[in-house]
Amino acid sequence: MKFAKKKDGVFYDMYTIVFVETMKSGSSREAIKAAKQLGFLTVLLTAKEKLLSQRKEFPDVSQMVLMKEFSHSQIRMECMKIQKQGSIINGIFSFVDPYVSMAAELMNELCGSDISSEALKKMENKILTRTSLQKNAANPVFEIFNPAEDLNLFLEKVRIFPMIVKSPLSAGSRDVYLVQNKEEMKDALKKISKLYPDRDILIEEFLDGPQFIAEVLVSNGEIHIVAVVEQEVTKKAKFIITGYNVLPKFDEERFPGFHDTVESIIRDLGGTVAACHLEMRFVNEKWKLIEINPRISGGAMNAMIYQAFGINLVEETLFLFLGYEAEWKRKYEKHVYTHYITIDSYGSLLKVTGKKAASSVPGVLAVYTNPRKGTILTPAFSMGQRYGYVMATGETSEEAKKTAILAASKIKFYLEPLK
Numbered sequence: 001m002k003f004a005k006k007k008d009g010v011f012y013d014m015y016t017i018v019f020v021e022t023m024k025s026g027s028s029r030e031a032i033k034a035a036k037q038l039g040f041l042t043v044l045l046t047a048k049e050k051l052l053s054q055r056k057e058f059p060d061v062s063q064m065v066l067m068k069e070f071s072h073s074q075i076r077m078e079c080m081k082i083q084k085q086g087s088i089i090n091g092i093f094s095f096v097d098p099y100v101s102m103a104a105e106l107m108n109e110l111c112g113s114d115i116s117s118e119a120l121k122k123m124e125n126k127i128l129t130r131t132s133l134q135k136n137a138a139n140p141v142f143e144i145f146n147p148a149e150d151l152n153l154f155l156e157k158v159r160i161f162p163m164i165v166k167s168p169l170s171a172g173s174r175d176v177y178l179v180q181n182k183e184e185m186k187d188a189l190k191k192i193s194k195l196y197p198d199r200d201i202l203i204e205e206f207l208d209g210p211q212f213i214a215e216v217l218v219s220n221g222e223i224h225i226v227a228v229v230e231q232e233v234t235k236k237a238k239f240i241i242t243g244y245n246v247l248p249k250f251d252e253e254r255f256p257g258f259h260d261t262v263e264s265i266i267r268d269l270g271g272t273v274a275a276c277h278l279e280m281r282f283v284n285e286k287w288k289l290i291e292i293n294p295r296i297s298g299g300a301m302n303a304m305i306y307q308a309f310g311i312n313l314v315e316e317t318l319f320l321f322l323g324y325e326a327e328w329k330r331k332y333e334k335h336v337y338t339h340y341i342t343i344d345s346y347g348s349l350l351k352v353t354g355k356k357a358a359s360s361v362p363g364v365l366a367v368y369t370n371p372r373k374g375t376i377l378t379p380a381f382s383m384g385q386r387y388g389y390v391m392a393t394g395e396t397s398e399e400a401k402k403t404a405i406l407a408a409s410k411i412k413f414y415l416e417p418l419k
Contacts, residue, residue: 016041016062016087017318018079020070020094020103024051025370027295027302028095029060031314036060038318040090043082045075070099075106091322095314098124098169100294107321115321116218119271120294126202127168129269129292136268138261138280138289142204147193154189155182162206167192167199174382178206178239207290209283210255213244213297214262215305215313217320217328218274223263226313226328227305229297231279234342240380242340243404244301245397246308248333261287275317277301300338300368300389307365307391308336334393336365337400339408341388342380347415349375358390358407363400366391369411377415387413 017035022028022044035042041062044051051058052066065078079089091111094103101120107113122128133139145154165188167175175195177188185203192201213229228250232243252258262278269292277297279290295317296302302314310331320326349371358367369388371377380386390408394400 034315339404354410
């Protein structure tokens, strides 16, 4: 399906989609590419000056605008400028935290769409998520700390350990701490309060068990689980997801109640037109919600789902929010596993070797590394400090995982020690 008539490189209908921020690769970038392939003009609003210096690397972006800040008024003003240029704005999207719900609100306002922006706002803020799900059995025990409170009095109320301390707007494991006692909790609360003195802090019980992602589209109140992905969590300095196993079949007998729990959470949050993903853990034979985010997972998730099922989920999200019929039926089913690469050292990157060797391993679908020469690399303290991945397929999940890890072992990062 094409939406804009094009001749000799000129768009005549000027149908336009505005994107609020992007990562250089991954799901947010693939959404822009999808819009471009559908025939839309694509306008990227970004606060990242370095993207303008790398403009030639963004051929899928029709127009790039540097923003000093992302607010409703500033984005609305830019949209009015785009309209004065003769463009018709069909949609305003963001696939990057924390701009998803704001983009949806503006799309409802300026484009007459019917996205569940209030539900997306609850998903975006982890405290709003917890308070909105107070009566849902999947909600863990939690407390909220206001930095204006007396810290010692608050600590006296805490009775359960271990606990997780996090900023309500944390993403990719940033500003998230596992604490084993009150002293560690005190340190974590002080660290986050120093960074965000006017922001409440979420404390919730630590949940231990196998972890899964549910990638979801909600259309007219109907909840569709497009993909279930098993996660491999590595605990070093932080909890980092290093493995993703896309499951062609989910074992409901072994893990009962998964679909019902996902649906109950989305209904309690009020989602009727939405795209989101939920991270769930199976704890003592019950499902618990780790977190929910109002967008597809980042990184290689869109590519994984496409390789596994032939579904371009970011494209289907565009269709859904634009008011067209989204497609979540699978064209085929394959076992796909993605292994993310982390390092244990600090240093300035000199070179990366082994990508060609990794790509030549039978079953490998994709090899990606993101840091440039001269980048300072560290052990992973957040998901953003994973420096690449290998995606592979196989006759079974085990074979796909074995292939991905074998191929990843051929990739070497050479570092110059920091002085």
